[in-house]
Amino acid sequence: MVHPRQETPLSRVPPWAAMRINKMGKTGQERHSNPTGLLMPVRNRASLQKVIILPMTGDALEENSVYNDHKLNGCGRLLAHPLPPIGPVNRYQNYCILFQNRIVVHDRTNRERQPETAVPFHWRVIMTVRTRFAPSPTGFLHIGGARTALFCHLHTRRVGGKFILRIEDTDRERSSQEAVDAIIEGLHWLGLDPDEGPYFQSDNTEHYLAAAHRLLAEGKAYRCYCSRETLDELRNQQREQQIKPRYDGRCRSRTEFPADQPHVIRFITPAAGVTAWDDQIQGTIRFQNDELDDLILVRSDGAPTYNLAVVVDDHNMGINLVIRGEDHISNTPRQIHLFQALGWAVPEYAHMPLLHGADGSKLSKRHGAVSVLQYREDGFLASAVNNYLVRLGWSHGEQEIFTMAELEQWFDVRDLGRSAAIFNLSKLLWINGHHIRAADPDQLLPDLLWQLEKRGISSPDRDLVRAIMPEFQPRAKTLVEMAEKCHFFFVDSVVPYEEKAAKKHFFQAAPEPFCALLAALTALPVWEMAAIEQSFRQVVADHGLEMGQLAQPVRVALTGTATSPGIHETLFLLGREKSLKRLQEGADLLQKTPTPVSEKS
């Protein structure tokens, strides 16, 4: 049985066909049989790498020569050269040209044939997916933004595309250099460095204004002189009437448009009809055009607005896939109108579900939506944060733990679910623990050293830290926790002991076996694991004890706490000098304190 999705008519094969096929395990290319004269939409020239025509027979088509196409008069002007074919091509039969935003495939000799009798041939389209992450530098990179960037990055990796960083700083009041730096550093930490950029919208103001003035000249935009007060009043009235607040277009009917009086430039939104697109995550989304008002393109201070800047940049930068949060869905029809008014190709859209806080609303500062760099501070691994974020809305069988390499191979934005996910710290912790355990100790070393230094241990012994790491990897969910747990290795003395541990495990111990162990270890010729274990077991056996009866008080003496790696390992790693010193301190304390067993009753 053929699934409906596979029945897409060839004439409607989307430009990201290459990507879709890729998902099936191919290499980003595929053959299709087409009738001749097919118009295949290509979203944006910049995205087009090459088109390869593979007809059944014939000679090679000449490369780089210009072919005029008279069949398409009225559609626009010829923009492109023929695309280089590979394989034998009959120059009088099949060729293709890039015409505006379409690839036109022709078969001259068969021009008069009916489509059903036309000789089919194969084509391949290889596109470069270009997507962008476009944060506004009004604050740090938070976890939701990081997720968007991650999805952009992963998706482009799989299809060999480009991931572009664009800083949307058209609001100069609220933008700051600190925020720009924080965003770039945050992305870098997560391993999401862009392939291109950062580009700054503040560098492109002239392009936006040129586009706005072109629309003005073409009668697709107009000057609006309404004051903010007028607009506020209008909005309030509309809210009272319980209708959607929007500009009523009153300045459209003006007869005078003096350019020297304070005004904004508004876009003339189509009054009727429907604007729809096939969202790669959400499916088809439709808006009635009469729901939309005339949006502002240029502010009264002459600065362009977001919607204008986005459209101009997406076009100029050759963006053909926009991956962004679903809070942008309502901007999309407006942006599509602008693309159309400017005669530009509309990109594909993928609106991803938002990340929510525990209360189920959009993640914000209120939820402690802190900078991603705070997660580094808190001892999380970038790979774990990425792993966690990608599982919010995406899955791959029953696998939970992923490496970046796996994600770059498997992630496809079209596999994302459509419902919002709630951020859940305990699962992040679990994943982080996994990544810590799986990590190469050498890779963790710089971060753990950093965490130790933050805890006041100046220049910790690098070799020692490296040596103890494997003991602590399974015992810590974060590097902060790891630093806490191995802290005792780096201090001069652990006295006084942690109260609870001392009371429960230390002061109840008998001094004799304790001192016997001290003596046995002191007598050891070499400080080796096997020898330490041997001595330990001997003392335990000699005094007729259980392991724990000696191990626990020793552990307290060594670490000041009731928990640590295995007691032999701890002794060995702590080293002869420190171990014996701490055992001696312990022995002194035990002998000074006349067994206060009765205290507990």
Next chain:
RNA sequence: GUCCCCAUCGUCUAGUGGCCUAGGACGCCGGCCUCUCACGCCGGCAACACGGGUUCGACUCCCGUUGGGGACGCCA
């Protein structure tokens, strides 16, 4: 209020009409391992929002209701 989107265990998810007595993961509870703490292993609790259709058959398709979210700026 209007428009748009969403809806499976507490949370993240699998599920594309019969493989579902609904699978996995986190968390939680119990156990095993054990010198402590972890790790690991075994087991348990726990969900298809509701109501109508369509169908021999609905978690899956359609409609409605309810609930949740988003948008409605001279912010992005």
